[in-house]
Amino acid sequence: MIDLSNEKLIDVNDLKTYFHTEEGTVKAVDGVSFEIYPGETLGIVGESGCGKSVTSLSIMRLIESPPGKIENGEILFNGKDLTELNQKQMRKIRGNDISMIFQEPMTSLNPVYTVGDQIMEAILIHKDVNKKQARQEAIDMLTKVGIPLPEQRVDEYPHQLSGGMRQRVMIAMSLSCDPQLLIADEPTTALDVTIQAQILELMNSLKRQFGMAIMMITHDLGVIAEVSDRVAVMYAGKVVEYADVKDLYGDPKHPYTWGLMYSIPHIEKDLERLEAIPGNVPNPLNFPEGCKFNTRCQFATDKCRVDEPELEEVEEGHYSACWHVDKLEERKAKEEA
């Protein structure tokens, strides 16, 4: 059980990241708030385009600026506001205190340098060691992520390794400086299912070993269920539900989350049909007025089309941004019956 009374590791408050393009302003992240405590895994789940990647890139301050810009909000890391730091200061944090791994292991490593070289690069930048020590540390990391024959592999090039192994290398690289937070943006989406399971297990075990927090971003509800302690569900640039993982899955309190649960098969439930959520994710250049989910929500009323709901605590530790949680509860009760 996570001790929530600890100092928050990450505290994101009302983050707004907009992209100013020729065709209009894309409000990729429009008022997002959440916390991450030391040693826990926060899952961020949502469909493509909901703003989860942009959120993580905003934390790392890796947003391409033009056209993107963090318009508003604060990102507190151990109390320090990351939005106020300049790039030089951020560089000390990246790879060192906060690390990130990405979705595509096939293209995320530089093809012309050895794997060892790239791991050592991170070590040499942030730690005060010489090349020989760095190389040894790189080999140690490769062992920790489960790559056989690390002394050999360390001198190989990315194209000589499989997708799963490359992702392990990415993990090794990101953990080489013992970060407090690892941001993982769809780390297993591009991998085979069996490899997926291995990588997730690896991440969990490393989390225990290193004592770090993980921000796991994915669209895959299965992955979220397996690794997260708490979850934030994002839709169209906002967090719509925020709760403990068990509460989220057992008792979803937002129509979107509930819709997601019903659109995938459950081992325990005996459904006659899988109900996809009708409609499509709205065009980010043209979000609907009011609650952004209203166009697809079966509980939508006029109020939903005008006023945008904010995250409110519906039960202890369980937040939802919806005007009609009660209607959802009624419907759920009917289903159970």
Next chain:
Amino acid sequence: MEWQEVVVRLFKNKISLIGLILIIFFGVIAIGAPWIAPPSDPSEPYMVPRAGWGFEPQPPSSEHIFGTAEGQYDIFYGIIWGTRTAFRIGFIIVGISSFIGILVGTLAGYYGGWFDEVVMRITDIFMAIPFLIAAIVMTTILGQGLRNVMIALITFGWMNSARLMRSQVLSIKEEEFVIAADALGAGDFRIIFKHVILNTIFPLVIEASMRMGSMVITASTLSFLGIGAPEGYADWGQMISFARNWILGGEGNAIKYWFTVVIPGGAITLFCLSWNLIGDAFRDILDPKLQ
């Protein structure tokens, strides 16, 4: 991308606008040559009139706006009529070589197999020969004169179009709408023309416009070396060949004869520049969409 949209964007882009204006400017001069610089001998308008027999080039004056080259050839006349020559050279060479290239490339790509291999090897051989050298060699064989220069440049200028066309055809060939047309029974030729060529024309347009410039430069280089247009012909490169002695020979005085080089050279440069600008702008407009 529709033609209309391409044209609109061409006008909006500042770079291509400059190129377009320049080309139109040159075009107007070319068309209006008989009025702007009336020929002294109407049956031979391309022979530049001489204002005398003196050797030394005369600087620009009220009588000869751009001055005279060695042998008193009127530079102004040469520039004006040279514009026509430039367009002629450019259009003929690029037109014919592109046609050959498109034909070769399309057939090779469409039919594939050993035919494709053979054609590609032939193309490779042609490409392996340095362009200028090849042109020089060919003109040596064929003899002096603009027409032979054009033949030489066409002979060695079609390869890029062919390769481009072929790669386009190869990528389109597997596209569904081509297979669909085939399945519907549309004849070979119809498929090739309608679906393949019309869809792949854009990169060729880019290439062709860039080559307008480079062909004119090469042709003028050959004229400069004495292999192209005959002496006294209204061709920009030809006019510069007169300047050679005066630039090299003069000690400390070379700049006095700047007009013999700068004016015709500037004409060539601007002509080529305008086509390059347009070709470049085309590439900008069409490329991100192609990707």
Next chain:
Amino acid sequence: MSRVLAIIGWSVPTFVFGLIMLMIFYGTLGWFPPSRLDSWALDIVNSTGFINYTNFFIIDGLLNANFAIVGNAIRHLIAPVITISILWWAFIMRITRSSMLEILRRDYIRTARAKGVTENVVVYKHAVRNALIPVVTVAGRMVLGLLGGLVITETIFNIKGLGQFMAQAAQQLDYPAVLGGTLYFGFLLIVINLCVDVSYAIIDPRIRLE
């Protein structure tokens, strides 16, 4: 901006550029004369005291410890070298630029930044080597064009070399000479292409193992 410069550089005919260079830098300023050496230097080189190991004046000058010769030879080289290469500077500049832009969008660049690598290192270490790959391809084929430019440059600057030889042979309709010269060019081409392939292997490890 650099793109416009590149396009302009690509539009100026080599011989025009060469002539203008001569006009300004030799005719008026007298800095960079044509030919390979001044007459006084030529006298020294042809005299008995000077040993011509290679007939490359710069190297011979060094070997004979005669720095005046070296300096003079270099001075004569500057204008022709610039003339012949300016066209290709422009071209390579464009290609390198667009290649770099393309590479900087790649995932591994993002990874490098996420590691805390400084922007300089990202560009010069991570991006450049990858961007160079297509540039080298082009550079190889470009040598062909360079040989063509050689013809003009040597003619203008009055340097007795293969280029001038070819130009004169063509003018005089000397078929055997033209053919022989072409053959030699072809040979040079093959050698150069070999070098390009080797440099490929040096830059890109993916190619080495094949």
